[in-house]
Amino acid sequence: MSRPKDLCLLPAHATARLVREGTVKARDVVDSTLERIAAVDSKVGAYLKVDADGARAAADAVDRKRASGKPLGPLAGAAVAVKDNMCTRGLETTAASRILEGWVPPYDCTVVRRIREADGIVVGKTNLDEFAMGSSTENSAFKKTRNPWDLSRVPGGSSGGSAAAVAAGECSVALGSDTGGSIRQPAALTGTVGLKPTYGRVSRFGLIAFGSSLDQIGPIARDVEDAALLLRTVAGHDPADGTSVERDVPDYVAALKQGAKGLRLGIPKEYFPPDLNAEVASAVKGAIARLVEAGATAVEVDLPTSPYSIACYYIVATSEASSNLARYDGVKYGARSAEAKDLYSMYALTRRDGFGPEVRRRIMLGTYALSAGYYDAYYKKGLEVRSLLRREFDAAFEKCDAILSPTSPFPAFKIGEKVDDPLSMYLSDIFTVAVNLAGLPGVSVPCGLSMERLPIGLQVLAPPFGEETMLRVARAHEKLAGTAPEAPGI
Amino acid sequence: MDRKDVEGIASLARLELSEEEIERIRLELGDILHYVSKLKELDTGGVEPMPYPIDIGNAFRAGRVAPALTRAEALAGAPKTEGLFFRVPRVIEPGAEHGSNPR
Secondary structure, eight states, X not given: OOOOTXXXXXXXXXXXXHHHHTSSOHHHHHHHHHHHHHHHHHHHOOEEEEOHHHHHHHHHHHHHHHHTTOOOOTTTTOEEEEETTBOBTTBOOOTTOGGGTTOOOSSOOHHHHHHHHTXXXXXXXXXXXXXXXXXXXXXXXXXXXXXXXXXXXXXXXXSHHHHHHHHTTSSSEEEEEESXXXXXXXXXXXXXXXXXXXXXXXXXXXBOOSOTTTOEEEEEESSHHHHHHHHHHHBSOOTTOTTSOOOOOOOHHHHGGGOSTTOEEEEEGGGSOTTSOHHHHHHHHHHHHHHHHTTOEEEEEOOTTGGGHHHHHHHHHHHHHHHHGGGOSSXXXXXXXXXXXXHHHHHHHHHHHHSOHHHHHHHHHHHHHHSTTTTXXXXXXXXXXXXXXXXXXXXXXXXXXXEEEESSXXXXXXXXSSTTOHHHHHGGGTTTHHHHHHXXXXXXXXXXXXXXXXXXXXXXXXXXXXXXXXXXXXXXXXHHHOOOOOOTTO | OOHHHHHHHHHHTTOOOOHHHHHHHHHHHHHHHHHHGGGGGSOOTTOOOOSSSSOOOOOXXXXXXXXXXXXXXXXXXXXXXXXXXXXXXXXXXXXXXXXXXXX
C-alpha cells in the first residue's frame, strides 16, 4: 500500500481515525512528518530538537499494538510537537535557555505521559521565548522562529515554535503553555487554533514554572476538533500537581456538535479601543456578525479594569518568576559558571551567563516588587487589582455565556521590530493577560486575513470550566468561516 | 531608581550585572515602574488580594514509601558531583560562626 503523501497535513483526529482503521500506519504519519520537517524547518525554525529515532520507535510500537489486536487510543499515530518547557524523559529540555542547555530530564511531564498513553507520537521539542517570557519567540537563546505566513515576521510567542510547527504542517498538533497569552497570541498570528484551559484544568507537573498561579498547558491545532481532542487527552486531576482540580473531564469533542444557537455573546467595549488596528477590528466584528446570523445574540458587557491588566500582569508574573527562577543556582542541574570562586559568585556568575536579557529584566522587576518597602505598593496592589478583574468577569458572565474580542491587537509584526522596546512588546498581550489573572479559559480561532494576507484571531472566553461553551462557539465560527488556508510563506 | 537600588536588587536576585547593564536596567525598570504605577489610580480599599485564581488549600497526602528518582538519576544533570553528593563551593568558612555571604 502506498503512503498518502501529505499525511503530515491532516488534522490529528483524521490521522488517528486512519491509523485505527488500518488505512495508514503510525510509522507512515511519522515518516511523512519527518520529511516535512526536513524540507521546511531550515526556513521556519520551529524545532529546537527533532527526536526522529524516538518518534519512529514510538510509531512502530503503536503499529505493533494494532497488529496484536489491541484497541488504539484517541491520538493513534498523530505527530505531536511539544514546547521545550515541558519535561520529556531522555530528551533534552532547555526552556530555550543557556542555563538548562544539555539538561536531560529523568521523567516525563504529566501531559506528555498522557499523550503517549493515548498513542500520540512526540516528534520533537519546539522553540520558545526563554522560559516562556516574550511575545515573539525572539527571546530564545538558541534560534529565531519565523512565521510560515511571511518568513520576515515573528510567529508570536512565547509558544511560537509550536504554533509555527502546526501552521507549517511540521506536526499534526502541538502543546504550548500560556502565562499571559503565550498559546492564544501565536495561534492568532499563525492562523491556528490555540486554547488556554481554565487554571487547574490541566496538570502543570513537569512544566518548567514561570508564573505558577498563571501557567496552563494547552493545545495548538489546525482545527477546533483537534484542540478539543488534545484538551480532552491532557486534562484532568493529577495527584502530582496540587493545583490541578478534581473535576470530571467532559467530552469536549462531543460538545462541538451543539452549535452556538441561542448563546449570548458578550462584547466588551474595552477590548475594541478607538485606536485598535482597523483590519483586526473589522475581522473580529465580521466574526461576531457571522455568529449572530447563526442564531447567537450579542450583548454589551463592561470590563472597566481591563486597561490596567498589563500593569497588573507584569507585577504578578514577574514576582512569581523571580521566585521560581531562584532554583537555577548552578547546583542541581544545568550549567555552572567556570569562574565561580565562592558560593555567591557561583550563583551570581552562573545566572549572569545563563539567563538572557529579558529573563534578567523580569527577575529584577519581580525581585523589586517583592522586596521590603515595595511589597504593598506593587505585589499586594497587583493581587487586589487581580481580584477586581475577576469580579468584573464574574459579573459579565451573569449577562452572557461567552465573551468575544480580538486575540492580538495587530497581525504578525516584523522580526526585530519590537525587540528593543520591552513595554511595546508587553502590550502585544493587552487582550490576553486578564484571562490568566482571572484563571479563565480562552481560545483563539482564525477569523480572517489582513490586506497583507496575515492571519487575524478571534478570542473566545468563558467562565471557569466553561471550555465546552467556548469550544461550541469556536466550532460554530469555524463552520461558517472555515479553517485558515495553508500558510503561503514556505 | 538609582544605581544603588539596581545593585541592591541584583544582589538580592543573585545576578551579576555589568556596568553597562546596570545603567540600561535602571532606565528600563524606571519606564516599566512608571507604567505599572497606574495601578495606584484604582481604589482597591476593602478588596481581598487574589494570589490564586481558584480556591485551593494545602494538598496533603499520606507519607508512604514509594518509588522515586534513583540517586543516579537525580545527580545525572548536576554540573559537579562527588560520590553520592552535589558538589558546591565551601559554604561555611573554617572558624566562622555563620555562613559566609560576602554581600
